[in-house]
Amino acid sequence: MWVGVERRGMHRIDPATGDALEPVAEHDAEDVDAALDEATAAFESWSDTRLEERRRLLTEAADVLRDRTEEFARLMTREMGKPIEGARAEVEKSAWGLDHYAEHAPEYLADEHIGTEAGTKSFVSYEPLGPVLAVMPWNYPFWQVFRFAAPNLVAGNVGLLKHASNVPECALAIESVFEEAGFPEGVFRTLVVGSERAEEVIRDDRVRAVTLTGSEPAGRAVGGAAGEELKPSVLELGGSDPFVVLDDADLAAAASVGASARTLNSGQSCIAAKRFVVHTDVYDEFLERFVAEMESLVVGDPTDEGTDVGPQAREDLMAEVHEQVTASVEAGATVETGGEPLDRDGFFYPPTVLTDVPRDAPLGCEEVFGPAAAVFEVESEAAAVELANDSDLGLGASVWTEDLERGERVARRIESGGVFVNELTKSDPRLPFGGIKDSGYGRELARQGIRAFLNEKTVWVQDTDDQP
Incomplete structure (x- = not known):
């Protein structure tokens, strides 16, 4: 006692x-x-x-x-x-x-x-x-x-x-x-x-x-x-997990799961998708779908059954996410949706999407522990892998392609503790969980x-x- x-x-x-x-x-x-x-x-x-x-x-x-x-x-x-x-x-x-x-x-x-x-x-x-x-x-x-x-x-x-x-x-x-x-x-x-x-x-x-x-x-x-x-x-x-969308991906599924992967637990997850790496051939369509999915999410009282995204756990954590978003915009990023704390009681930050993010901006190189996503455009599979690995962190990753052999090949090239093909990164008691690098x-x-x-x-x- x-x-x-x-x-x-x-x-x-x-x-x-x-x-x-x-x-x-x-x-x-x-x-x-x-x-x-x-x-x-x-x-x-x-x-x-x-x-x-x-x-x-x-x-x-x-x-x-x-x-x-x-x-x-x-x-x-x-x-x-x-x-x-x-x-x-x-x-x-x-x-x-x-x-x-x-x-x-x-x-x-x-x-x-x-x-x-x-x-x-x-x-x-x-x-x-x-x-x-x-x-x-x-x-x-x-x-x-x-x-x-x-x-x-x-x-x-x-x-x-x-x-x-x-x-x-x-x-x-x-x-x-x-x-x-x-x-x-x-x-x-x-x-x-x-x-x-x-x-x-x-x-x-x-x-x-x-x-x-x-x-x-x-x-x-x-x-x-x-x-x-x-x-x-x-x-x-923690991690800055890449979510790689290749040119043959099911874009509707990738956008829907991607929005869930970024905002799971109101974005406060170490294995949340944080850097969206999208092949140029499907970039515009994916971005349109992804922004629409993020904007469809209900932000509100966490006790309400219909709420998708609740508050950030502390006021300082909400402020830190906003500082990262603001610094990324000042570095040249474009806000596609969100980007400002909500004007209401509590510590609410909306689902946010940034494009044109410099790699050395906070949303490009830091862990972002809130519902803010960075979307990058790449010209090839090799460039996607290179960008995915351009991080000091290596916890999880997600790869989207209709060619499962290709998905496995890309998964083997990504530097992380786990890679999920056509699925969001998750922990499962049947599978080992952990990371590499920082x-x-x-x-x-x-x-x-x-x-x-x-x-x-x-x-x-x-x-x-x-x-x-």
Whole structure:
């Protein structure tokens, strides 16, 4: 149990109205120390718990999520402005992630037998490390956490969550899911602390590994601290994903999916399509269709069922998007639609499309965390690949063509952690997820994700009867 009494509160603003939400008490140093002790003690028994029991509890947690879907969806909408339909889908996806690892853990964690010499049994055993700290962002406040928690808990690690400061109620609600499902005390614990406290937790000897989803500066800080302590880390640091439309693409589908890919979660997604790279032969038609699709989206109250695009999660985030748009226009870009914050309460920015964007302008070379798209015209497939790769970031990409062999060929040439042909970039518990270059390192999800924080132990068993 937490022991702190006098604590400062985390102050939050409803992004749809600009009104203050009630503060949530922050845990103090004594609380954090108690949580780390509890996690260490819990690991001793949890790591020895039968896999079947860990799988059963994961399934119970998935049931809790589904039973409380509406409650959790409305909590996300209130804290960070996610449109309610997307919030419900996020809870369901989190439950799917739990179910996936409950089902596939025996396969993912099975010993890997390797033939070596006669009379020997040699294999790799996958064994948990201990308490793992997750430093998580606000944009997908449930899914980001459960895609960390599901593989790690079923593998025998225990979880510590340091969530973003504007979603503390989501963080505490996630802890309550595991409590209600029957997980032993200390197996998953939320630390309601500010970012300034994260480094000391990373460096604490009781923490054995760390994962972060966040900005590049945060990744460098977290990765540096973990590296100095010789602790493994996984970093997912965002992207400036290209959406490549080739001359033989289905333009109606590309424009429709492209608008969704750019404005998913109100544009606040690291794997959102951000740079639209379009072959000159179809550029004019695609641009016309794409602008029409963006303008058809409903911007409004995130609690309304018909809303497509809600507010930006914080006022400073909306201001940053507008600064990037303004700077790009000053550098020579043309506004096709949008381009100004909406004149209403809350932090609303409209779906925005810019053309003639210089490559070194903000919309050409930075991650834009809001519903603003840059559209580029290229003369060839080779030029499309070159522009797609002209970024320090490499998280995801999307390629559109009716020739599937061509799509696969282009996909292999794009420098990113994942490429989707005729589909928007997405995370899926069945597939590994992560980036390259300044988008980070390591993988989450699938078999690769569950093994990120396991000891790959080599075991050699020699039959002495076969020794000379």
